[in-house]
Amino acid sequence: MANDQLRVFIKYFPVFLKYGLSLLFQRVQALIHRYTWKPLPSSQNVVVVGGSFAGITLARRLAESLPSGYKVVLIEKNSHFNYTFDFPRYSVLPKREQRAFIPYTGIMANAPKGIFEQLQDMAINVLEGDVVELASGRKIPFAYLAIATGVTQSPPTKLWAREKAEACAELRALQAKILDARRIAVVGAGAVGVQMAGDIKSFYPEKSNMGIGIVLGERPELPRTAGWEGGELTFKGDREEQFDLIISCTGQTPNSSLLEQSFPTAISSKTKSILVKPTLQLHSVAESNAQHHNMFSLGDVAETGGPKMARAGMVQADIVQRNILALINGRRLKAYKPMSIEGSLKLSPGKVSSR
Incomplete structure (x- = not known):
């Protein structure tokens, strides 16, 4: 080092x-x-x-x-x-x-x-x-x-609110969704995805994401929902998995x-x-x-x-x-x-x- x-x-x-x-x-x-x-x-x-x-x-x-x-x-x-x-x-x-x-x-x-x-x-x-x-x-x-x-x-990379109070409320809503979810999918392994997965596992070690399942070489189609929601992801070979929360960290x-x-x-x-x-x-x-x-x-x-x-x-x-x-x-x-x-x-x- x-x-x-x-x-x-x-x-x-x-x-x-x-x-x-x-x-x-x-x-x-x-x-x-x-x-x-x-x-x-x-x-x-x-x-x-x-x-x-x-x-x-x-x-x-x-x-x-x-x-x-x-x-x-x-x-x-x-x-x-x-x-x-x-x-x-x-x-x-x-x-x-x-x-x-x-x-x-x-x-x-x-x-x-x-x-x-x-x-x-x-x-x-x-x-x-x-x-x-x-x-x-x-x-x-x-x-x-x-x-x-x-x-x-x-x-969470960008927020929709333009005023501080509303933007803070937006982050608190995201915090609540993560707190309530047990099985979480973080889609995208760029800087934001890695940070999200690491922080969730660090602050909530009982939750299932980093350290339990890392899937490489996949680009599952995200559910057509607004905001952070649970749903089903389909992987190669038509394998399907259900998650309490899906966080998209892809695209700009x-x-x-x-x-x-x-x-x-x-x-x-x-x-x-x-x-x-x-x-x-x-x-x-x-x-x-x-x-x-x-x-x-x-x-x-x-x-x-x-x-x-x-x-x-x-x-x-x-x-x-x-x-x-x-x-x-x-x-x-x-x-x-x-x-x-x-x-x-x-x-x-x-x-x-x-x-």
């Missing part, structure tokens, strides 16, 4: 060093920017849609670096930052669910006053003339737009509907992800949309070639921030090149285990 850790450290030391120096430079720049940026009556909007890891990182970096005459507008439908990496555990462990929701208050405490505005609303369309239309009816003009709307997945759908009306050819017909250039600018197969160089996409919703992970989204946020500044200042744009470290993930499936 020690040798493995040493090899990992040696392999990624240049990356860590480069990131550390870059972070130090960013902090110095942000300090200077805080005292030099001035609000102007005609400040143009740099709109960021989506306030998860990629979007919030981009909004913060922009608020620390945009020149006078520009400000950041963050559009996010949820009242609180949803810490989705904790949702699987808090759908199992009772009386802790409130910890998975982090207030947005104070996220720009060190930014210049007036450079940041946050709207709790849902962006539904991009109109001609560089305007974002919101579900509330408001229309927000933009000089630059970055779409970081992520993906939709079934609970990119939230690209914002562009469906205005830029349908910027959405992959195969994956439904938003197509982007190496610079993370919107890429449309229709040449008539080529002039929209001021629109970007990043994070899980974008077809970047990188992993669908929070770390990758945060790296992409730095690329988008640099390229927006490059467009403002007439400089060369930077291309995004995925790194292997962006796909790393630490899981803790259970009370004491760490992988």
Whole structure:
């Protein structure tokens, strides 16, 4: 184990060093920017849609670096930052669910006053003339737009509620279903499925899932029910098994509907992800949309070639921030090149285990 850790450290030391120096430079720049940026009556909007890891990182970096005459507008439908990496555990462990929701208050405490505005609303369309239309009816003009709307997945990875109180109630309902069920099927062995199975077995060792039956090479058809319910799964050879609770941890759908009306050819017909250039600018197969160089996409919703992970989204946020500044200042744009470290993930499936 020690040798493995040493090899990992040696392999990624240049990356860590480069990131550390870059972070130090960013902090110095942000300090200077805080005292030099001035609000102007005609400040143009740099709109960021989506306030998860990629979007919030981009909004913060922009608020620390945009020149006078520009400000950041963050559009996010949820009242609180949803810490989705904790949702699987808090759908199992009772009386802790409130910890998975982090207030947005104070996220720009060190930014210049007036450079940041946050709207709790849902962006539904991009109109001609560089305007974002919101579900509330408001229309927000933009000089630059970055779409970081992520993906939709079934609970517990994503929740349906937008307010903290309702989202906590949603997690408590999931906790109750797990508590009542004896035989549980967790379908999908990705990060969420492994976390769910480990936590259920750790906190409820009497229940039947991980450690009793692991079925590989199967993709059973899920029951056509809404939410977490019991039912029957059919495996290869027409083998059927009955479960008190079936938890689906498979699949995700990119939230690209914002562009469906205005830029349908910027959405992959195969994956439904938003197509982007190496610079993370919107890429449309229709040449008539080529002039929209001021629109970007990043994070899980974008077809970047990188992993669908929070770390990758945060790296992409730095690329988008640099390229927006490059467009403002007439400089060369930077291309995004995925790194292997962006796909790393630490899981803790259970009370004491760490992988």
